[in-house]
Amino acid sequence: MADHGDEWDAPNALVLTHVLEKMRARDGLTLTRLQDDRGQAAAPLLQLHATQRFANVYKVDLPSAAHGVVSQCVLETIDGTHRIVADAILALGLFSDLHREHGIEDRVIQSLRADSLGLRRQTLLGNWRRLHEAMGLTPGEPPSDRTLRGTTEHEVLRELARQLIRREVTSVGSRSVVLPAPGEGNPNGAxxxxxxxxxxxxxxxxxxxxxxxxxxxxxxxxxxxxxxxxxxxGVSQAVAAARLGLDVxxxxxxxxxxxxxxxxxxxxxxxxxxxxxxxxxxxxxxxxxxxxxxxxxxxxxxxxxxxxxxxDARDMDGLSQEFTDCDAVLVTFEIPRETVQRTLELVHRGEEDRPLVIVTPGQPYPDDDIPRHSLSQIDYMVAHAWELGRYSPPGQDRFDPDPVARHLLAYGVETLCIPGNGGCTIYSSTDLQTFSVPSFPSIYKESSAARDAFCAALAAQLIDNERTFSEEQALWATAAMACATADFPLSNSMPDRRRVEALLSRSRFTVKPH
Missing domain, CATH: 3.40.1190.20 (Ribokinase)
Structure with missing residues (x-):
């Protein structure tokens, strides 16, 4: 396992530490302060993916969501004395009811949420033992006022910033649409x-x-x-591609x-x-x-x-020039089989400089599969294992994805991608042959949108890299799929490039391509 000693010292964590240090001054990290400073000091907190996801899931505004995310981090990821310090210096008031249950006077509880940082510090140090005992902790000696200000508070806020960054990339997901920085015009960050x-x-x-x-x-x-x-x-893949900055x-x-x-x-x-x-x-x-x-x-x-x-197949006849002028065509089996066949034929008219073809065979046609010559016109097929049953080799009684995949390559499909369980297995007729992309675990099941995100990301990577397919491109597309899965249950969880790059840059694992 990699050494994570400096894992969260990325600029984002440093920026958030600075923001939290600013927000602790005066009345602390209150909802009113977040609302008043939303375009200034509080902006990085409001722009967090986790804040935006919280706002969408709980139907609240961004300041309320930022307050909720910080409070959750203090409650769920900050331990012991640091939790008590964070609650007091930021004036969160997370433990007021617990304090009352343990006989701490209302004047003390109110002072811990006072609009003066100096009074909150004084109250924290003056009630150090009682506050720890109320939390079921064994108190040590309280720090001096100088140590609290100069060392302890900085450590607490630095750890809280790390946990906020960690929350950005955990499997429970985060909002995929990134708010633009001041002056940026694209709401999707594309x-x-x-x-x-x-x-x-x-x-x-x-x-x-x-x-x-x-x-x-x-x-x-x-x-x-x-x-x-x-x-x-069709809609999902088009939106996913647009989120990644493609002209769709x-x-x-x-x-x-x-x-x-x-x-x-x-x-x-x-x-x-x-x-x-x-x-x-x-x-x-x-x-x-x-x-x-x-x-x-x-x-x-x-x-x-x-x-x-x-x-209908005839609806495609007027699109020959459109296909000639594009870099990739994504096709799904939602349209009639004859229309799929006609689309593939039109794309392949210009063999020398034709677009890439990425096909999603869902749902499989109930009566028959597409003919062999059409399979040979597919560059990339992105299929769930259960969708491949019709392509089993003759005489195979028990379904086994591996021989089915090799059978499809023999039919002419250049590369078959089988996503599942957060990762992806790749079968290719190129020098890459067969390999597996590591999974990005999530507590959520893969949604139907996850594969659509994979297809769009695969197209984006192939276009960016002049049609070259490698382990890196497969990993990037799998990361996009993981983002869409992690951002469930948002109504539209398609990621943009910044979201995918953030997941990859903060992942615990790296892949060294052959």
């Missing part, structure tokens, strides 16, 4: 577009019920949450009802070009009904409404 991507897939509305348990047959259960939002792999267009069929209009507005808000959408008049938007558990397990029922809303 860089200028560096590549052109076309996504060909589905656009639906997701009706998500969040529940603690699934109802038994002929019974019902209560949901603790509900969300109605644009979805579908979505090719999909969209109804012209109010839900279809909501999908279009959502795509535009996320920076996705909607000029290639097929708008179907007097049609109803397809829906996916999702029952989602607390840690991300889910089941879904799709109503694709393909009798009314569908991309």
């Amino acid at each position: 860089v200028s577009p560096t590549g052109r991507v076309i996504v060909v897939g589905g656009a639906v509305m997701d009706a998500t019920f969040r529940t603690k348990k699934l109802p038994q047959s002929e019974t019902s259960s209560e949901a603790y949450g509900f969300d109605l939002s644009p979805g579908g792999k 267009s979505l090719v999909a069929a969209v109804a012209d009802d109010r839900f279809g209009q909501e999908i279009i507005h959502y795509l535009r808000d996320e920076g996705v070009n909607t000029s290639l959408l097929k708008v179907v008049r007097q049609a109803r938007t397809p829906f996916t009904g999702i029952i989602e558990m607390e840690l991300g397990d889910s089941i879904a029922v799709n109503w694709r409404n393909q009798m009314e809303v569908r991309l």
Whole structure:
């Protein structure tokens, strides 16, 4: 295991230490102070991914979220005497009820939250033993006022800053959309577009019920949450690519009802070009009904409404020039099989300088798979293991992903990526052959959005590196997938580049490519 002695001495931790030192002055880290200083001293706290995630999950403003995140860190990650000191010098008042239960007078409790740092210090030192005993701790000798000011407080705030940074990258996730620094115009923190991507897939509305348990047959259960939002792999991959700074267009069929209009507005808000959408008049938007558990397990029922809303093979014929002018085409099996085949044919018309093709085979077609010649036109297939059953070699009775993967490579797929359990297994017909990307553990299950983040990140990395695929590119795409998983249960957990780079830079592990 790596030595982590200096792991959290990165500039972010130093900046946060400085912010906390500023915030302890006068009335401390109060909600009013955070609101008043949100554009100045408090800005780094408000811009933390963890703060933004807290705000989204608990539906509070950023100052309240910052106060909540700091309080959680003190309660959950700061130990012993340091916890008592942090509570007092920042005027958090986290242990007021506990102090009353142990007979500490209200005047002392109020002084620990006074708007004077000097009074809070004096009260802390004057009640050192009693405060420790109330916490069930054995008190040592209290420090001198000089030691408290010059040494102890700095150690406490430095440790608190480290824990805030650690909270940024832990498996419970953080907000993927980074607030811009003053003067920055892009709300997603994305860089200028560096590549052109076309996504060909589905656009639906997701009706998500969040529940603690699934109802038994002929019974019902209560949901603790509900969300109605644009979805579908096509939409998700397009948004994921836009978050990574790519110039993205979505090719999909969209109804012209109010839900279809909501999908279009959502795509535009996320920076996705909607000029290639097929708008179907007097049609109803397809829906996916999702029952989602607390840690991300889910089941879904799709109503694709393909009798009314569908991309036909002939709809693709007018897009030849669009495909020629882009760097990568992402295709999902949400569209009819014939449309997938026609898309691959059009992309391969310009063999010398054609775009890369990344295919997601979900959901697998119920009646048949795509023909062998179409498989040979796929550069990268990103599939869950269970989706590959149709491609088992003849005579194989028991499903085994390994021979299935090699069978697909024999059919002509250049590289197969099988994400799972926070990591990814890669099978490639290039010199890389087969390797596994380490996992980024999370308490949450991989959401359907995680693979979409992987596909978009894979496209971004291939474009950035002039179509070269290596362990580094696979790791970067897997990290993007991990960010999307970790940021559950946000309604849109797609990461931007800064979020992915932060996860990689602070990861405990490194990969040394062959």
